[in-house]
Amino acid sequence: MSxxxxxxxxxxxxxxxxxQLPFGRAGMWWFLSSEICVxxxxxxxYALMRIAAGGWDAERAxxxxxxxxxxxxxxxxxxxxxxxxxxxAEAGDREGARRNLLITxxxxxxxxxxxxxxxxxEISHGFVPWTSxxxxxxxTMTGLHGLHVIGGIIVxxxxxxxxxxxxxxxxxxRVEYAGLYWHFVDVVWIFLFPLLYLx
Amino acid sequence: xQAGAHAEVHAGHHEPTSFWRKYIFSxxxxxxxxxxxxxxxxxxxxxxxxxxxxxxxxxxxxxxxxILGLMQESGFFGPDQYNAFVTMHGTIMIFFVAMxxxxxxxxxxxxxxxxxxxxxAFPRLNMMSFWTIFVASCILTASWFVPGGPxxxxxxxxPPLSADPNLSGVNWxxxxxxxxxxVEFASFLMGGVNFMVTTINMRAPGLSLWRLPLFVWMEITAxxxxxxxxxxxxxxxxxxxxxRTMGTGFFLPARGGDPLLFQHLFWFFGHPxxxxxxxxxxxxxxxxxxxxxxKPVYGYKAIIYSTIAAGILSFVVWAHHMFVSGIDARLAxxxxxxxxxxxVPFAVMMFSMIATLWxxxxxxxxxxxxxLSTLATFLVGGVTGIFLGSAAIDIYLHGTYYVVAHFHYTxxxxxxxxxxxxxxxxxxxMTGRMMNETLGKLHCLITTVSFNCVFIPLFFVGIAGHMRxxxxxxxYEFLKEIQPTHVFVTYAAIVLILxxxxxxxxxxxxxxxxxxxxxxxxxxxxxxxxxxxxxxHINFETVPTVYRDPYDFSEPGAKQDWTPQWVxxxxxxx
Numbered sequence: 211m212s213x214x215x216x217x218x219x220x221x222x223x224x225x226x227x228x229x230q231l232p233f234g235r236a237g238m239w240w241f242l243s244s245e246i247c248v249x250x251x252x253x254x255x256y257a258l259m260r261i262a263a264g265g266w267d268a269e270r271a272x273x274x275x276x277x278x279x280x281x282x283x284x285x286x287x288x289x290x291x292x293x294x295x296x297x298x299a300e301a302g303d304r305e306g307a308r309r310n311l312l313i314t315x316x317x318x319x320x321x322x323x324x325x326x327x328x329x330x331x332e333i334s335h336g337f338v339p340w341t342s343x344x345x346x347x348x349x350t351m352t353g354l355h356g357l358h359v360i361g362g363i364i365v366x367x368x369x370x371x372x373x374x375x376x377x378x379x380x381x382x383x384r385v386e387y388a389g390l391y392w393h394f395v396d397v398v399w400i401f402l403f404p405l406l407y408l409x
Numbered sequence: 410x411q412a413g414a415h416a417e418v419h420a421g422h423h424e425p426t427s428f429w430r431k432y433i434f435s436x437x438x439x440x441x442x443x444x445x446x447x448x449x450x451x452x453x454x455x456x457x458x459x460x461x462x463x464x465x466x467x468x469x470x471x472x473x474x475x476i477l478g479l480m481q482e483s484g485f486f487g488p489d490q491y492n493a494f495v496t497m498h499g500t501i502m503i504f505f506v507a508m509x510x511x512x513x514x515x516x517x518x519x520x521x522x523x524x525x526x527x528x529x530a531f532p533r534l535n536m537m538s539f540w541t542i543f544v545a546s547c548i549l550t551a552s553w554f555v556p557g558g559p560x561x562x563x564x565x566x567x568p569p570l571s572a573d574p575n576l577s578g579v580n581w582x583x584x585x586x587x588x589x590x591x592v593e594f595a596s597f598l599m600g601g602v603n604f605m606v607t608t609i610n611m612r613a614p615g616l617s618l619w620r621l622p623l624f625v626w627m628e629i630t631a632x633x634x635x636x637x638x639x640x641x642x643x644x645x646x647x648x649x650x651x652x653r654t655m656g657t658g659f660f661l662p663a664r665g666g667d668p669l670l671f672q673h674l675f676w677f678f679g680h681p682x683x684x685x686x687x688x689x690x691x692x693x694x695x696x697x698x699x700x701x702x703x704k705p706v707y708g709y710k711a712i713i714y715s716t717i718a719a720g721i722l723s724f725v726v727w728a729h730h731m732f733v734s735g736i737d738a739r740l741a742x743x744x745x746x747x748x749x750x751x752x753v754p755f756a757v758m759m760f761s762m763i764a765t766l767w768x769x770x771x772x773x774x775x776x777x778x779x780x781l782s783t784l785a786t787f788l789v790g791g792v793t794g795i796f797l798g799s800a801a802i803d804i805y806l807h808g809t810y811y812v813v814a815h816f817h818y819t820x821x822x823x824x825x826x827x828x829x830x831x832x833x834x835x836x837x838x839m840t841g842r843m844m845n846e847t848l849g850k851l852h853c854l855i856t857t858v859s860f861n862c863v864f865i866p867l868f869f870v871g872i873a874g875h876m877r878x879x880x881x882x883x884x885y886e887f888l889k890e891i892q893p894t895h896v897f898v899t900y901a902a903i904v905l906i907l908x909x910x911x912x913x914x915x916x917x918x919x920x921x922x923x924x925x926x927x928x929x930x931x932x933x934x935x936x937x938x939x940x941x942x943x944x945x946h947i948n949f950e951t952v953p954t955v956y957r958d959p960y961d962f963s964e965p966g967a968k969q970d971w972t973p974q975w976v977x978x979x980x981x982x983x
Contacts, residue, residue, distance in 0.1 A: 233530045233531065233610055236530075236609060237530065237531060237534075237603075240602045240605050240636060241598070243636060243637065244598055244637065244639060244640060247638070247641065248641075248644050249644075250640060251641040251644035251645070255644070259667065262667075339651070339657050340656035340657050340658065340664070342658070343657075343659065343664070343666060346651070346657035346658060347659075349657075350647065350648065350657070
């Protein structure tokens with residue numbers, strides 16, 4: 211049902227500017243437009259409260275930018291591999307799609323490992339979510355982003371398993387939609403990194 | 410590839426035969442629509458009962474309320490419980506009645522039919538959307554039974570009262586309230602994605618955007634408004650939940666936070682939300698007005714442009730809810746201007762509706778009576794809103810019953826009168842049987858009259874200085890002379906609630922014994938009337954082709970005064 215209707219624009223429907231837009235892609239973009247508003251709100255309120263409060267620089271200095279830079283590299287690399295997975299899937303290269311999806315999943319897990327290490331380091335230094343408003347924002351934003359990373363890893367892993375199925379026509383398109391989501395997760399981090407670690 | 414996909418769509422659309430797949434975990438948008446309607450009306454019983462208790466307390470303070478005694482030790486309730494009733498009344502009516510009925514129910518059922526689609530774009534997502542809001546409703550209902558009672562911070566849940574359990578005495582109720590709201594938003598996000606993709610990608614051949622029925626335009630505008638405005642309140646809800654549970658300090662001044670921030674986030678969502686529940690109601694009466702006036706809608710494109718303009722403007726008016734919250738006084742003027750500006754597109758819509766009636770030979774069937782009732786009562790709500798939009802007047806009126814009367818005059822018409830319009834209009838399509846006209850007209854008359862008897866006095870009560878959100882008006886000397894008005898209003902509210910039994914009787918009676926309706930009992934033009942009543946599993950035997958605008962009534966040269974969208978030539982109708 212949904213699996214079938216998401217495959218391609220349906221020839222029997224009215225055209226218009228979006229005629230060839232596959233259902234899944236259209237749906238994913240609408241979903242992401244709403245997600246942008248959620249993260250946009252967090253970033254906006256964080257920026258405004260930080261400007262209003264002033265003096266969060268000292269707390270920010272306790273963050274470990276090195277780990278964050280490594281995490282940025284990991285996530286950006288995983289964005290590359292999911293694009294390669296999509297390209298391989300489009301070309302009908304099942305092996306390539308499988309390999310790149312697996313690498314994407316592993317890189318996502320690596321990101322979470324770094325993040326967990328970072329959290330434990332901060333908590334052991336006594337910086338917990340209720341220490342101050344800065345730390346509240348830090349844990350809420352990175353935590354919500356982390357939940358999105360976990361969601362993306364699960365989706366990518368399911369697609370990785372699906373490449374072993376006999377029929378994988380539908381999987382090809384789903385790699386694209388999962389890729390859109392994974393890019394979004396990546397872009398959110400690209401914004402969070404300078405906002406939290408560098409500013 | 411595309412031919413293959415085509416085959417798969419139909420292979421996937423075999424009608425399920427087992428009870429569970431057909432009626433409970435169905436992916437058919439029509440079943441899901443009816444599930445939403447059932448949920449909405451069921452929650453309305455709880456919402457209506459809380460309204461009754463609120464009115465009881467205001468008319469006869471601190472006396473024993475009937476029925477409540479059956480559910481707890483006695484019918485007496487204190488200020489804490491009164492706050493809980495007010496909170497739950499608002500929350501249930503907005504989030505669990507208005508949205509499920511208008512968007513989930515009628516939107517789900519009729520949007521695919523009106524665009525000529527076999528189902529929603531993502532049927533399984535659609536099912537998940539319903540079961541998600543079902544879970545949210547269960548969470549909210551469960552919050553009545555936890556220690557400390559349900560949330561009591563108002564439906565707006567302003568911190569610091571809502572942020573610190575020690576302040577309100579409500580612990581688990583507040584957590585569950587936030588959880589229910591966040592889960593409910595996830596549900597409508599799924600629904601909104603479905604509405605958009607269905608409308609954009611699945612329109613029948615020939616059905617261009619400028620030939621869409623206005624109900625579809627209103628539904629998708631509402632879906633876009635919801636999807637783009639829900640982010641801030643979702644973020645705000647998460648922060649508030651963390652404030653309550655983790656001890657963070659986003660909204661608590663004592664911990665370095667800012668309570669006004671939540672009000673900004675809430676109303677940035679809250680004002681578009683008002684239009685999310687208003688526009689579908691408008692859409693339904695805009696379907697009904699031309700059909701029973703036998704005239705095309707006046708200013709079809711003007712209405713659509715106005716809808717979009719109102720949607721855009723609704724994102725820049727939110728601080729008019731906060732004129733007395735302590736925002737910077739310099740913000741009052743710009744937000745007054747945008748607020749009063751937003752009355753322009755709504756005036757365009759209202760005048761278009763009235764102009765549709767002009768010179769028509771109107772058929773006063775029940776749906777039309779409800780549509781006219783909606784139009785008239787909403788007009789009162791809209792006009793009184795202009796006063797509140799002006800910061801200078803708002804400062805006097807904001808904390809009074811004037812605001813209560815105003816927003817009930819906007820939401821009751823769109824949700825209930827509009828919802829009844831849609832129900833009486835589409836019931837033949839949904840069940841294949843007509844509703845009883847006599848009972849329907851009686852229902853319309855009593856509902857309209859008693860509603861006005863409830864809320865017109867409250868305008869005057871508000872102007873007289875009666876504060877909102879007080880438990881016992883008799884504690885104030887200057888309010889004592891207003892008390893007889895409260896008693897009258899409560900009697901009217903009881904009539905209003907009891908009158909709804911007429912609807913229940915009508916639905917049950919008509920479902921089994923109503924006159925059998927044909928495919929198109931109202932002689933209407935839009936695509937939902939092209940199929941049988943009730944529609945078959947995939948809606949249309951063959952996908953209809955659309956040749957014309959949705960409201961081609963009384964075409965010159967036509968043999969009959971309606972020309973459906975699926976009819977190629979005016980003279981081709983037999």
